[in-house]
Amino acid sequence: MSSTEITCKELVELVTDYLDHRMPAEQRLPFEEHIAFCSPRAVYLEQIRQTITVTGALREDDLDQQSRDAMLNVFKDFRR
Amino acid sequence: MVRALREGDEAAFAHLVDAFGGSMQRVAALYVRDRAVVQEVVQDTWVAVLRGIDRFESRSSLRTWLFSILVNIAKTRGVRESRSVPFASIADDPESGEESVPVDRFLGDDSAWPGHWASAVPEWHRPLERLLSTEVRTLISASIAQLPDMQRKVVSLRDVEGWSAEEVCNVLELSETNQRVLLHRARSKLREVIERSGLQEN
Amino acid sequence: MTVAYKFLRPGRVGAFTGVQWPEAGRWLDSDDEPQLCRSGIHALKPSALPKWMTEELWRIELEDAHELERGMVVARRGRLIDRVMAWNDDLARDYGEACIAHVPEGGSPIAQQRRADALAALAGVRAGTPAAAIGYIAAKAADAYAPGSYETERQWQAAWLSDRLGLSG
Numbered sequence: 001m002s003s004t005e006i007t008c009k010e011l012v013e014l015v016t017d018y019l020d021h022r023m024p025a026e027q028r029l030p031f032e033e034h035i036a037f038c039s040p041r042a043v044y045l046e047q048i049r050q051t052i053t054v055t056g057a058l059r060e061d062d063l064d065q066q067s068r069d070a071m072l073n074v075f076k077d078f079r080r
Numbered sequence: 081m082v083r084a085l086r087e088g089d090e091a092a093f094a095h096l097v098d099a100f101g102g103s104m105q106r107v108a109a110l111y112v113r114d115r116a117v118v119q120e121v122v123q124d125t126w127v128a129v130l131r132g133i134d135r136f137e138s139r140s141s142l143r144t145w146l147f148s149i150l151v152n153i154a155k156t157r158g159v160r161e162s163r164s165v166p167f168a169s170i171a172d173d174p175e176s177g178e179e180s181v182p183v184d185r186f187l188g189d190d191s192a193w194p195g196h197w198a199s200a201v202p203e204w205h206r207p208l209e210r211l212l213s214t215e216v217r218t219l220i221s222a223s224i225a226q227l228p229d230m231q232r233k234v235v236s237l238r239d240v241e242g243w244s245a246e247e248v249c250n251v252l253e254l255s256e257t258n259q260r261v262l263l264h265r266a267r268s269k270l271r272e273v274i275e276r277s278g279l280q281e282n
Numbered sequence: 283m284t285v286a287y288k289f290l291r292p293g294r295v296g297a298f299t300g301v302q303w304p305e306a307g308r309w310l311d312s313d314d315e316p317q318l319c320r321s322g323i324h325a326l327k328p329s330a331l332p333k334w335m336t337e338e339l340w341r342i343e344l345e346d347a348h349e350l351e352r353g354m355v356v357a358r359r360g361r362l363i364d365r366v367m368a369w370n371d372d373l374a375r376d377y378g379e380a381c382i383a384h385v386p387e388g389g390s391p392i393a394q395q396r397r398a399d400a401l402a403a404l405a406g407v408r409a410g411t412p413a414a415a416i417g418y419i420a421a422k423a424a425d426a427y428a429p430g431s432y433e434t435e436r437q438w439q440a441a442w443l444s445d446r447l448g449l450s451g
């Protein structure tokens with residue numbers, strides 16, 4: 001048996017540690033060794049990555065004009 | 081930027097509004113439910129920023145300072161508000177063990193492959209660019225709103241607003257480990273939401 | 283200068299990073315201090331090949347390489363030398379068959395199940411991850427047959443491959 005084998009069940013709990021670069025050094029190699037050949041793991045990891053990307057896209061929603069104007073008015077009022 | 085603001089440069093202020101305004105609304109909404117109150121929190125923050133800009137020391141970044149003001153104001157208003165309209169509060173203990181993926185998706189200890197996937201993880205066939213559609217984004221946005229309170233806050237600040245782990249830990253007063261556990265649960269949930277929606281298929 | 287090996291996806295694409303490698307002879311530099319599984323150029327000694335298989339196998343030259351555990355090598359810069367064309371779907375199939383043949387038949391129900399799983403995987407074997415999976419499954423079958431033999435089995439697989447491909451190092 002390899003000294004540290006990370007099962008798929010364990011992997012799903014470790015994905016965020018890995019992506020955050022917070023995985024202990026001794027876990028990284030077994031983690032990646034298994035991603036290298038196990039399609040479901042690789043698929044799961046990729047799906048988490050895509051989920052993060054989609055979530056990040058919410059940041060792109062523009063400030064609506066009305067809110068923007070209201071904020072700019074704060075400045076105008078302040079300066080008076 | 082700070083100097084320009086101190087000198088009353090309107091263009092500099094507009095620049096700040098464009099840079100942070102949307103984010104400020106979203107972050108305020110993490111604490112406060114009523115749309116009108118969200119706007120008030122944001123406006124109050126701008127006033128506080130303008131009032132305090134002369135005293136601002138550039139030791140921390142302008143962004144960090146601005147958002148710490150926002151969060152303080154939002155928290156206060158949020159507490160006041162929750163006495164009448166509480167957020168659904170589901171127990172959200174980072175210490176409790178909770179699985180990201182249902183246990184039955186893995187083979188048991190008596191099988192030839194304990195802990196391995198029982199069946200293939202269904203692939204997402206829609207390419208990423210098309211996953212960024214309005215439909216999916218709306219779904220994710222709604223799903224985030226329904227997460228337990230701390231998971232909602234962590235995933236919003238980390239993955240929507242792009243704050244660092246350190247910033248989030250400071251603002252939410254969480255240990256790094258707890259922050260990561262909460263983030264992980266939220267992400268797992270959102271992944272599952274996409275998987276069950278059918279929107280990841282062509 | 284160190285010569286090592288690297289598996290890439292078709293078109294010289296990094297399996298984990300998705301980085302597009304330049305054509306052979308051109309150096310690729312990494313920005314950060316090389317750190318196992320985190321930054322730097324990663325490559326393999328022949329002993330590690332079975333665990334990282336993808337479609338293309340390349341020889342790579344590394345500058346200031348550090349050898350780490352389990353046959354991993356990291357460096358700050360590297361350049362592809364040439365592709366090991368002998369690594370292809372046909373060899374992947376031979377490899378898979380050899381891995382399975384090396385595991386004794388019989389043994390515990392789990393050993394037999396795993397061996398059968400390896401055989402089933404042989405049906406669609408190609409030079410990429412399917413071949414890598416077969417090596418893993420076969421080594422796990424061997425381990426069920428003789429507990430504790432997983433790594434030894436992996437070493438055997440690596441030696442077989444290295445021999446067939448005529449690799450050095």
